[in-house]
Amino acid sequence: MFLKIRKEPPAADIKTLQTIDEARNDFELVLRGKEPKYSKFKSAKLDGGTESFAHKGYKLTVHRRADTKDGKSGFFYGPELQFTDPKIREKQVFSEIGFYTSDELQNLLGDRFK
Numbered sequence: 001m002f003l004k005i006r007k008e009p010p011a012a013d014i015k016t017l018q019t020i021d022e023a024r025n026d027f028e029l030v031l032r033g034k035e036p037k038y039s040k041f042k043s044a045k046l047d048g049g050t051e052s053f054a055h056k057g058y059k060l061t062v063h064r065r066a067d068t069k070d071g072k073s074g075f076f077y078g079p080e081l082q083f084t085d086p087k088i089r090e091k092q093v094f095s096e097i098g099f100y101t102s103d104e105l106q107n108l109l110g111d112r113f114k
Contacts, residue, residue: 016057016085016088019055019056019057019058019083019085019088020088022039022055022058023038023039023055023057023058023060023081025037025038026038026039026053026055026060026079026081027060027079027081027094027096030060030062030078030079031079031096032108033108033109033110033112035112036053036060038055039053039054039055039058039059039060040053040054040055041053042054047064047065047066048064048065048066048067049064049065049075049114050062050063050064050065057084057085057088058081058082058083058084058085059081059082059084060079060080060081060082061079061080061082062077062078062080063076063077063079063095063097064076064077064105065077067099069099072101073101073102074099074100074101074102074104074105075099075100075102075105076098076099076100077097077098077099077100077105077108078096078097078098079094079095079096079097080093080095080097081094081095
């Protein structure tokens with residue numbers, strides 16, 4: 001008897017892989033100062049502009065909190081990704097938040113800087 005090798009993963013696996021790919025894409029877009037492509041806006045905080053987004057299988061928070069670091073005023077900015085799909089067994093939360101001066105964040109966000 002020969003072992004059968006599937007060339008394509010089952011449909012459920014394709015959906016999971018698609019969710020991971022869309023989440024990665026949104027995360028990387030935010031790192032480059034762009035709007036997420038797949039997740040949709042849910043809410044905003046009054047802390048300097050933190051926004052929450054959601055899509056099938058994950059939540060994306062774009063942190064943008066006014067603060068001071070080493071005597072400089074600016075913002076903590078960056079994405080935080082949380083998978084909500086139980087089929088995704090990888091690390092459940094990813095984040096990459098850094099401190100930016102107002103000028104640095106304005107250069108990153110362009111017209112989106114308010």
